[in-house]
Amino acid sequence: AQRVTQPEKLLSVFKGAPVELKCNYSYSGSPELFWYVQYSRQRLQLLLRHISRESIKGFTADLNKGETSFHLKKPFAQEEDSAMYYCALNRGGNTGKLIFGQGTTLQVKP
Amino acid sequence: DVKVTQSSRYLVKRTGEKVFLECVQDMDHENMFWYRQDPGLGLRLIYFSYDVKMKEKGDIPEGYSVSREKKERFSLILESASTNQTSMYLCASSLMAGGYYEQYFGPGTRLTVT
Numbered sequence: 744a745q746r747v748t749q750p751e752k753l754l755s756v757f758k759g760a761p762v763e764l765k766c767n768y769s770y771s772g773s774p775e776l777f778w779y780v781q782y783s784r785q786r787l788q789l790l791l792r793h794i795s796r797e798s799i800k801g802f803t804a805d806l807n808k809g810e811t812s813f814h815l816k817k818p819f820a821q822e823e824d825s826a827m828y829y830c831a832l833n834r835g836g837n838t839g840k841l842i843f844g845q846g847t848t849l850q851v852k853p
Numbered sequence: 854d855v856k857v858t859q860s861s862r863y864l865v866k867r868t869g870e871k872v873f874l875e876c877v878q879d880m881d882h883e884n885m886f887w888y889r890q891d892p893g894l895g896l897r898l899i900y901f902s903y904d905v906k907m908k909e910k911g912d913i914p915e916g917y918s919v920s921r922e923k924k925e926r927f928s929l930i931l932e933s934a935s936t937n938q939t940s941m942y943l944c945a946s947s948l949m950a951g952g953y954y955e956q957y958f959g960p961g962t963r964l965t966v967t
């Protein structure tokens with residue numbers, strides 16, 4: 744079965760501390776994974792996708808097929824990173840349908 | 854910039870009422886989606902449409918229906934609203950570009966059913 748699991752509902756860190764938001768997936772085949780972010784009073788938007796291997800706002804995410812994980816990392820958290828983060832998996836086919844995880848709220852304290 | 858708009862930010866309805874949630878996108882996207890967003894459950898797909906008049910059930914279609922008469926507009930209908938349909942509803946549209954689909958979301962409609 745296709746599934747995305749984000750084990751932490753809330754992650755609270757101090758400004759300047761490293762951040763790792765966990766995401767595990769279940770998918771038979773070659774997965775296509777994304778991180779979406781929703782800042783307070785803003786709409787949900789794409790943060791990054793695994794295939795581009797880019798760093799956005801200091802965040803990176805590496806696909807680990809052996810551990811079926813796609814954790815989101817940032818070495819030094821900023822207060823403006825406080826938001827809800829969703830990991831998402833392409834369900835396959837040519838529809839672009841996604842399965843979303845439960846979401847993790849990141850709270851960066853000053 | 855892709856713009857996805859939803860007809861209402863907040864809506865309060867009574868149990869048993871028929872409710873219409875409207876979504877409009879201005880980028881000629883083929884695919885449109887309706888999700889509900891609940892704390893601890895993430896986003897769950899209600900319905901998906903890949904073309905005018907074409908639709909597919911998502912993971913939680915019970916109690917909902919949809920309509921897509923024009924490419925830019927995708928409506929979610931609650932035939933008889935119930936309190937367990939109180940939620941945030943998000944509409945999204947997507948198009949393949951650069952080899953992948955990016956979903957663009959509307960601002961959401963917070964529906965309360967009393």
